[in-house]
Amino acid sequence: MAVALDSESKSIINATLQRFVADSYDFSARSQRLAEPLNYLQFWPVLADLGVLSLPLDEAQGGLGGHASDIADAAMTLAPGLILEPFTDAAVIGGSVLGSVGTSVQPHINRLINGEAFGVLLGGRGGDPGQLKVSRDGDGYRLDGELKVQPYASEADFWLIAAHDVEGCSQVVLFATPDEIDVPLHSYRLMDDRPACDLWFERVLLTDEALLLKGSEANQALKRARALAVCSLAAEAVGILASLVTATGEYLNERQQFGVPLSNFQALQHRLADMHIGYLEARALVDKLALAVEQSEDDEVRWLSYAVTSIIERSSRSIGHESIQMHGGMGVTDELVVSHFHKRLVVLVHQMRGWVEHDVEATEWRHEASLDAGGSVESDFDETAFRREVREFVATHLKPETRAKVQNGLYLEKSDYVDWQKALREKGWFGAAWPVEAGGKGWSILQEHVFLQECALGAAPMIIPYGVNMLGPVLYTFGNEEQKRRYLPGILNSDTWWCQGYSEPNAGSDLAALKTRAVRDGDFWVVNGTKMWTTEAQWADMMHCLVRTESTGKKQAGISFLLIDMNTPGITIEPIITLDGVHHTNQVFLDNVRVPVENLVGEEGAGWTMAKYLLSRERGFIADTGNKLRMMAQIRMSVSQRSKDFIGNRELQKARLLELEASLAALIELERSYINDWMRGRDDGIGASVLKVRSTELLQRMAEFWSDSLGPYGQCYDPALRLDGEGLSDSDPTVQAASVNYSYLYSRCWSIFGGTNEVQRNIIAARLLRN
Ligand SMILES: Cc1cc2nc3c(=O)[nH]c(=O)nc-3n(C[C@H](O)[C@H](O)[C@H](O)COP(=O)(O)OP(=O)(O)OC[C@H]3O[C@@H](n4cnc5c(N)ncnc54)[C@H](O)[C@@H]3O)c2cc1C
Numbered sequence: 001m002a003v004a005l006d007s008e009s010k011s012i013i014n015a016t017l018q019r020f021v022a023d024s025y026d027f028s029a030r031s032q033r034l035a036e037p038l039n040y041l042q043f044w045p046v047l048a049d050l051g052v053l054s055l056p057l058d059e060a061q062g063g064l065g066g067h068a069s070d071i072a073d074a075a076m077t078l079a080p081g082l083i084l085e086p087f088t089d090a091a092v093i094g095g096s097v098l099g100s101v102g103t104s105v106q107p108h109i110n111r112l113i114n115g116e117a118f119g120v121l122l123g124g125r126g127g128d129p130g131q132l133k134v135s136r137d138g139d140g141y142r143l144d145g146e147l148k149v150q151p152y153a154s155e156a157d158f159w160l161i162a163a164h165d166v167e168g169c170s171q172v173v174l175f176a177t178p179d180e181i182d183v184p185l186h187s188y189r190l191m192d193d194r195p196a197c198d199l200w201f202e203r204v205l206l207t208d209e210a211l212l213l214k215g216s217e218a219n220q221a222l223k224r225a226r227a228l229a230v231c232s233l234a235a236e237a238v239g240i241l242a243s244l245v246t247a248t249g250e251y252l253n254e255r256q257q258f259g260v261p262l263s264n265f266q267a268l269q270h271r272l273a274d275m276h277i278g279y280l281e282a283r284a285l286v287d288k289l290a291l292a293v294e295q296s297e298d299d300e301v302r303w304l305s306y307a308v309t310s311i312i313e314r315s316s317r318s319i320g321h322e323s324i325q326m327h328g329g330m331g332v333t334d335e336l337v338v339s340h341f342h343k344r345l346v347v348l349v350h351q352m353r354g355w356v357e358h359d360v361e362a363t364e365w366r367h368e369a370s371l372d373a374g375g376s377v378e379s380d381f382d383e384t385a386f387r388r389e390v391r392e393f394v395a396t397h398l399k400p401e402t403r404a405k406v407q408n409g410l411y412l413e414k415s416d417y418v419d420w421q422k423a424l425r426e427k428g429w430f431g432a433a434w435p436v437e438a439g440g441k442g443w444s445i446l447q448e449h450v451f452l453q454e455c456a457l458g459a460a461p462m463i464i465p466y467g468v469n470m471l472g473p474v475l476y477t478f479g480n481e482e483q484k485r486r487y488l489p490g491i492l493n494s495d496t497w498w499c500q501g502y503s504e505p506n507a508g509s510d511l512a513a514l515k516t517r518a519v520r521d522g523d524f525w526v527v528n529g530t531k532m533w534t535t536e537a538q539w540a541d542m543m544h545c546l547v548r549t550e551s552t553g554k555k556q557a558g559i560s561f562l563l564i565d566m567n568t569p570g571i572t573i574e575p576i577i578t579l580d581g582v583h584h585t586n587q588v589f590l591d592n593v594r595v596p597v598e599n600l601v602g603e604e605g606a607g608w609t610m611a612k613y614l615l616s617r618e619r620g621f622i623a624d625t626g627n628k629l630r631m632m633a634q635i636r637m638s639v640s641q642r643s644k645d646f647i648g649n650r651e652l653q654k655a656r657l658l659e660l661e662a663s664l665a666a667l668i669e670l671e672r673s674y675i676n677d678w679m680r681g682r683d684d685g686i687g688a689s690v691l692k693v694r695s696t697e698l699l700q701r702m703a704e705f706w707s708d709s710l711g712p713y714g715q716c717y718d719p720a721l722r723l724d725g726e727g728l729s730d731s732d733p734t735v736q737a738a739s740v741n742y743s744y745l746y747s748r749c750w751s752i753f754g755g756t757n758e759v760q761r762n763i764i765a766a767r768l769l770r771n
Pocket of ligand 1: 500501507509533585756758762
């Protein structure tokens with residue numbers, strides 16, 4: 001196994017590559033080069049001097065012994081230059097195959113490393129229909145077959161030829177130079193100006209000496225080459241996606257129409273935000289693939305190669321097209337780099353598809369491997385051991401009837417939540433992210449994340465956030481000693497049920513427009529107004545509430561934070577039934593409600609600061625990947641069980657399922673990279689918004705697919721079946737439909753609460769455009 005370069009070598013290589021791109025691959029110089037007869041190797045010796053041609057080769061072979069992540073870094077750094085030299089084809093794929101052969105090809109390795117010559121691998125793709133057949137012919141080998149669209153084959157000094165035996169069981173890799181064998185070829189340029197050709201092998205004979213690898217050695221070498229190929233191509237695509245997002249943002253800021261920069265238009269801002277999210281998602285998954293390649297986890301690599309290709313396929317097209325569209329007429333010209341980036345992306349996706357195997361099944365994805373990703377910055381936190389401990393606890397302490405309800409998507413009573421929260425408190429795991437002095441354990445965001453993921457995977461009820469995740473942190477940060485003493489224990493023991501009274505009929509996204517008024521009357525605040533969407537207010541003992549205590553001046557400055565006992569006279573709760581037919585939320589009327597003055601948290605007028613603090617703490621966990629993993633497993637099972645009911649195109653159904661699996665794999669990595677950034681103090685302020693948008697929209701796609709997969713039962717929904725504990729058996733399809741279609745209907749709420757997805761896109765775009 002190769003060893004990752006140390007961080008100093010990595011940054012030296014990356015810095016020199018960046019300089020190389022800036023100095024040698026200026027866009028106009030590149031365009032000039034394209035206008036003349038092309039020498040694809042103009043900068044090949046320079047790349048050799050920079051060390052990148054030897055990245056995949058061992059030190060004993062004269063290489064740098066780089067890790068897959070080093071190759072990915074190099075490809076990503078070179079990407080903005082759109083370099084025309086065959087980095088991936090010759091240095092990564094060719095170099096990797098030569099490295100697997102070893103000393104017998106050392107002279108060719110030396111020529112590659114020194115930038116004097118290069119070879120490419122012909123065939124050997126997992127996803128291409130065309131393959132070469134090999135058979136014994138006397139003492140030598142005979143090759144037959146056709147190969148289509150082989151990049152740089154017409155320019156290469158030598159070929160590494162991968163072929164199957166006639167039965168398709170065993171592979172070989174043979175060596176040949178183009179001038180020693182008579183192979184007709186048809187050369188042309190690809191969309192990205194690079195060369196490729198089709199080749200016809202008919203009774204092509206090679207001697208015994210041509211054999212480089214056979215059997216399992218050939219299989220292993222080709223497997224590694226394929227994995228590195230996908231890694232490198234995907235990383236280049238990610239580098240281009242990043243460049244497109246930057247270039248588009250800059251253009252929107254510069255270009256004026258209607259007397260203002262284009263970046264003033266929200267339609268364009270949101271599309272830029274989506275481009276950015278697509279880029280981050282692809283980047284996170286490439287990092288994961290690189291890690292898996294070096295850990296030689298074959299199944300994981302196979303699956304992740306497929307998933308990365310699927311994600312990049314989607315994001316490349318959309319980001320490439322959007323970038324051109326947002327550059328208007330200029331975007332479709334040859335003069336701007338964006339159209340060239342787009343064309344390169346098209347080629348990269350085609351080539352990735354060629355290298356990945358397409359017969360993957362959704363069931364191949366091993367969730368445990370996905371979760372045990374390592375890379376934690378907390379050296380004293382043993383993530384794997386903690387995961388195991390939580391898993392064990394959930395398995396032994398969650399009441400079986402509660403687990404069954406969660407697993408079957410049935411209605412949960414207040415007591416189901418409270419009992420579970422109390423069990424967690426007894427273990428010391430409820431409010432554990434609070435500081436020790438407030439009654440918690442000071443868990444890091446990573447530990448809390450692992451805990452929540454495992455609870456969800458074990459089908460535990462969600463933790464109700466209004467007390468423990470929202471009010472608690474506000475109180476121990478801004479509350480006075482008496483408030484902490486009085487309220488924190490009730491939150492930690494789940495004896496007090498809190499609800500959140502922020503939104504109002506005319507204050508939703510623009511929360512600061514709230515009108516519920518609190519007027520001082522001696523030792524009381526007298527509150528009048530209406531709160532809207534107050535979730536589970538019907539179960540609540542207390543409400544933390546934003547009220548207006550001042551109507552003049554800046555509207556945010558007149559807001560205060562009050563704690564209101566729900567049994568106070570003057571409070572009326574009216575249920576709001578959501579589209580799933582369930583009573584989750586309420587309208588709360590406050591009519592001359594007298595609240596003791598000591599229930600004001602912080603200073604009068606400081607409510608907005610506290611509300612912002614509270615909401616910022618919540619969004620990091622919105623990705624909720626544990627529940628999505630569990631839901632995906634159920635979807636897979638349901639698809640196979642209900643296959644007889646399904647009406648429609650089965651191939652399309654499989655493709656949709658795989659696409660969802662790939663998106664979930666990407667979300668898991670996106671969440672992990674957010675957590676790592678947070679823990680390293682590198683949070684850019686928009687990571688939580690990115691997660692909120694991606695995760696809620698993925699949940700909605702999953703729920704929609706699940707409902708569709710029920711065939712005709714996709715239209716059945718009787719909420720009473722969900723409420724009825726007797727309906728636990730899933731043998732009745734209408735009971736299953738009640739639960740699945742509940743998920744589908746309720747999923748529409750996710751992109752609305754917690755700050756709508758449009759508002760999140762506003763936040764992301766504002767950061768990207770810095771306006
Ligand atoms: C099931 C559910 C439970 C909830 N629970 C609670 C709770 O417990 N406590 C609580 O206080 N609140 C709760 N909410 C309220 C929730 O926070 C609000 O619904 C949300 O903030 C959106 O406000 P709104 O519904 O008034 O929509 P509006 O703000 O009126 O938005 C309507 C549409 O316009 C879009 N829009 C608004 N402003 C902009 C803009 N500047 N740019 C672009 N698009 C914009 C929105 O994205 C949305 O698509 C809950 C909501 C739901 C649906």
